[in-house]
């Protein structure tokens with residue numbers, strides 16, 4: 035691992051070449067360098083610049099008849115703008131659903147690349163713009179389609195379940211796409227119907243789901259550079275300093291961190307837990323971009339970031355995703371002005387990539403409405419496959 039101190043617009047960070055996950059005992063050659071992502075994080079606008087840019091973006095959204103779809107981890111300005119202009123701030127499942135169902139013919143996705151691709155796959159007739167096309171994800175980078183397909187080909191009897199944080203090509207190789215807000219329910223249902231799974235790419239989320247469901251899962255060895263950094267020992271020490279605090283953990287975190295949680299779940303589940311749990315102080319193990327929505331929606335409550343490292347340790351993200359941080363007001367205004375940064379997905383991939391996403395959306399809609407799930411998840415009969 036290469037470590038080099040780098041100063042960025044976001045302050046001093048460590049430039050770290052991320053070690054690619056190990057697959058079947060062989061290290062993949064390439065690295066994803068968070069240093070170059072941090073170097074592309076725009077400077078904070080001044081208060082005056084912020085006002086001008088926000089007004090311009092609001093006017094351009096109207097002019098283009100576009101809607102802004104933001105993730106909880108992007109900078110607060112972009113979250114606020116989405117809410118102020120009739121868009122949404124949400125997790126990746128809701129972003130996908132909202133973009134698909136909204137009447138606007140232009141979707142502006144503030145998040146990372148796979149979110150823009152998912153919007154395009156679900157709405158190929160719409161224009162999908164992103165402030166930054168280079169904004170990616172360590173999970174996506176760590177799961178190249180050729181290697182992942184070869185892994186799947188070695189286990190043709192297994193149902194392939196992939197996390198939404200993957201490329202369109204990997205989704206096209208999958209039977210199911212899941213997000214952290216529906217993965218448990220879908221895997222539990224697949225297990226009940228006799229499916230044995232391949233799971234990719236997040237090893238921590240996969241291990242959590244395996245522990246919770248007992249499903250037979252072969253894991254891809256990927257991780258999120260943000261959640262992978264949370265540290266159990268330091269979290270225990272922080273808990274000791276705040277004995278009344280509840281701990282909220284995203285399941286992309288390591289198992290020993292998850293074990294300390296009062297609530298484990300997706301960004302939406304974390305928001306819900308902050309509203310409903312009986313506490314006024316919370317320690318939060320997820321990207322610190324979440325703090326904006328947590329504080330906005332829970333005035334009077336205290337939110338503390340979970341520790342990412344001990345003394346003298348280095349971190350790749352310090353609890354904030356460099357690719358999410360690349361989304362800025364100036365870039366958003368620019369793409370709305372120019373129509374640049376259009377997200378494209380090869381048309382030949384779209385029908386196949388859409389199938390597993392549609393399955394997920396149909397499953398979650400049925401579950402929410404209390405409808406039967408039977409037709410959505412086929413029973414497997416050994417040696418015959420799905421029936």
Ligand code: SF4
Nearest residue numbers: 171172258259260355
């Ligand atoms: S926070 Fe982690 S999972 Fe989310 S986009 Fe960044 S690297 Fe990917």
